[in-house]
Amino acid sequence: MRRWWVRAALLLAVTAIAAACGPRRVATPAPPRDLVVLAPHPEDGPLGSASVESAGASATLSEQPGASVTVTAGQPPPAPTVLPPAEIARIFGDVLAIIPPPARRFVLYFELGGDTLTAESRAQVPEILTLVRERGRPDVSVVGHTDTTGAADTNVALGLRRATTVRDLLTGAGLEASLVEIASHGETNPIERTPDNTGNARNRRVEVTVR
Template sequence: MKKATNKTLTRHASLLTAALVATLLAACSTPGTRVVLLPQADGTASAVVVRSKDGEELLSKPYQRATAAVGASGAPVVDQADAAKVQAENKALFDMRPPPPQRYTVYFELGGTTLTAASQQIMSEAMAAALARSGSDIVVTGHTDTKGNGEQNDVLSRRRAQEVAQLFIERQFPAKRIEAVGRGERELAVPTADEVDEPRNRRVTIEVR
């Protein structure tokens, strides 16, 4: 019997959620493999492929279940598990799940790395959350509006992300637990034409997880 393997999991899926799926492999009342796909904490889609020697099935909905008994022929049998029962039977594992990520967005003045006045308060809230969350890590993603060319905006978005990351480091948050990346103008919060000054696109998103 081949074990289940992930087909698609979003980057926000926690390691513990994956561990819960793996642990449920042993939940069969008869020898074999059983997989129950758990929902992601942030509601994003995920899926897992369950394979046996004679076929495979894709689980793509929360609490879908695939069962492949030892010696049985054909692909795994898929049905819908009862969410409350799964949670009750695996309470200790569910209790171990980390809290969902906390997300913040800060905005910048045109053309630079200066935070707007309102974003100063948001930064304080994000810092407090990161410092209070034991073992947390942070993903900081910089963005720009469409003013300027793409190469310049890539550089600017990275600078913005690095500036925000540095603010966390100055508050004694471990630098090795911060990832800072820039997306330039490729992921606009508000779609616009080229060369448009849109304050809502000049931003950094902060995910504390």
């Protein structure tokens, strides 16, 4: 009977000592947090919008350039505020300075039914080559299109022939072949919608995109 009492007291003492000498509580580090800003478009394009989600709640950034939220991990985002341009420049100047120039698209047109470029479009090729040289090693995509004259599968082949013609012009003038990607959309992606079997000069084209 007495032994039981001693044991209990001993256990209590050990527990108390362990609690006193155990690891001390260290100050918890600040939780991660984000600053999210809806910035003006670099080429004055549309502003758009963004949603920021945290702890099951969400805030929407829209309408005002510089709309922003600071979100702390595990907490719902507060109401957005507008970050002044000077603050945006101070915090994000490093990344704003290195946004690459946007991709540029050229549309080249073809004579009816074949893979001969119109004289006007042929005269545009040097401009493409100049841009390629300025951009270092850009990706160049060359996509052929046709009007709806003839069968759909013939037009896929024709679109590819047109793309190949343009690719060969570019690589012939020194563009590195491994940077060029060619494809054909046949008659499926017209600029102007037409009924089937309709000739259309604007749809007989190759689109060259320099990224």
